[in-house]
Amino acid sequence: DQQVKQNSPSLSVQEGRISILNCDYTNSMFDYFLWYKKYPAEGPTFLISISSIKDKNEDGRFTVFLNKSAKHLSLHIVPSQPGDSAVYFCAAKGYNAGNMLTFGGGTRLMVKP
Amino acid sequence: NAGVTQTPKFQVLKTGQSMTLQCAQDMNHNSMYWYRQDPGMGLRLIYYSASEGTTDKGEVPNGYNVSRLNKREFSLRLESAAPSQTSVYFCASSEDGHPQETQYFGPGTRLLVL
Numbered sequence: 001d002q003q004v005k006q007n008s009p010s011l012s013v014q015e016g017r018i019s020i021l022n023c024d025y026t027n028s029m030f031d032y033f034l035w036y037k038k039y040p041a042e043g044p045t046f047l048i049s050i051s052s053i054k055d056k057n058e059d060g061r062f063t064v065f066l067n068k069s070a071k072h073l074s075l076h077i078v079p080s081q082p083g084d085s086a087v088y089f090c091a092a093k094g095y096n097a098g099n100m101l102t103f104g105g106g107t108r109l110m111v112k113p
Numbered sequence: 114n115a116g117v118t119q120t121p122k123f124q125v126l127k128t129g130q131s132m133t134l135q136c137a138q139d140m141n142h143n144s145m146y147w148y149r150q151d152p153g154m155g156l157r158l159i160y161y162s163a164s165e166g167t168t169d170k171g172e173v174p175n176g177y178n179v180s181r182l183n184k185r186e187f188s189l190r191l192e193s194a195a196p197s198q199t200s201v202y203f204c205a206s207s208e209d210g211h212p213q214e215t216q217y218f219g220p221g222t223r224l225l226v227l
Contacts, residue, residue, distance in 0.1 A: 002154075002155075004155070006155075009153070034215065036218075041220065041221070042220055042221075043117070043203050043205075043218030043219050043220050043221055044156070044203070044218045045218070046215040046216070046217070049215065089155055089156065091155075091156075099144055099146070099161055099163060099207065100158055100161070100171060100172075101156075101158065101216065102172075103148075103155030103156040103157070104155050105153045105154055105155045106153075106155055
């Protein structure tokens with residue numbers, strides 16, 4: 001049973017508009033969440049993270065929102081650019097799970113010019 | 114700084130063959146990890162090493178062995194490859210395993226087992 005789920009395998013948006021990528025989790029022991037971006041034939045690269053003591057973290061065009069009661073987080077990209085086209089993975093860490101990251105299945109984002 | 118490097122980039126094996134995937138990092142990180150990525154499954158942790166000389170099982174360790182050769186290198190061995198091990202394998206490293214730090218990934222090794 002997947003503890004971290006990204007229910008949308010793909011998302012297509014127009015350049016300049018907002019992209020919203022969603023992630024749900026089931027394990028209430030998770031206390032730190034990360035988003036990774038992956039281009040084809042490359043490894044994932046860290047994008048942004050959020051601790052469970054916060055509900056929002058912003059870094060330039062990227063904002064992550066955390067709703068602990070709903071066990072839901074989202075990544076907002078504003079404005080979206082063609083170079084943002086990639087697969088985005090949500091990941092979570094539990095405070096009692098050492099260094100282990102649990103990943104979602106990924107969402108492929110396509111930003112159309 | 115090359116970051117995290119992996120060899121080979123691509124490998125085809127026959128069922129029952131063995132091979133070792135190599136990983137090295139030049140960031141002086143203490144922790145290293147091996148993941149596999151399968152379609153729709155995200156990345157799943159196979160093994161990790163919190164420091165030189167230590168290794169621990171992750172979510173999907175069966176069929177694999179690892180060696181933390183030194184602080185820089187962490188290898189993954191398939192003793193008898195099976196078609197179910199067809200996947201893309203990623204190595205990663207992090208500085209000291211602090212809960213709020215990030216992991217840095219290599220470019221991956223694509224493995225096909227026939």
